[in-house]
Amino acid sequence: MSGAKIFLRRPQESDFRELAELYNASREHLRGFASTLFDETAFGRTLAEAENDTYEYFLICRNADTAIAGTINLSQIFRKSFQNAYLGYMLGANFTGFGYMSEAVALTLDFAFGQLKLHRVEANVQPVNLPSIRVLQRNNFTKEGFSRRYIKIGGRWRDHERWAIIKEDWKPHEVNDLTSIKNTRIA
DSSP: OBOSSEEEEOOOGGGHHHHHHHHHHTHHHHTTTSOOOOOHHHHHHHHHHTTSTTOEEEEEEETTTOOEEEEEEEEEEEOTTTOEEEEEEEEOGGGTTSSHHHHHHHHHHIIIIIISOOSEEEEEEOTTOHHHHHHHHHTTOEEEEEEEEEEEETTEEEEEEEEEEEGGGOOOOSSOOGGGTTTOOOO
């Protein structure tokens, strides 16, 4: 899936070193917002989870130089009458402020609603994470509620706002190529 500034692709074992460097360089930036633990074991778990039908994981790569800027995923993908997933994402410290995440979320919604045929995507974000909230607002998410002490990050239970988008509120991204990712799975 590709856009004007970034493209999304599935991870490969050979991506470990670049991702480890990204996490290492972004520890302070991510502290309190996302887990900063990234090692071969964590990466192996991520690759294994990516093989599961209830999890989709992508690397966010810059078009200009193919550098890995971050990650984005759809987890806990529910089927049957629910057709829902949770959106999670992380952008490295040196890649913020360029619109990469807004575009990555738009492409992921194209995949979720177009390819996976989901009806709803939910994202949970800490109220103090204003850049992340703006990304969700740019992509037509609606604030639906507040969850006290929702997720334990960095040893502390943290409050989160619940944001969601349903297919009826989704506007497809103008530049995408869903066929390039359609049948690509990690071997």
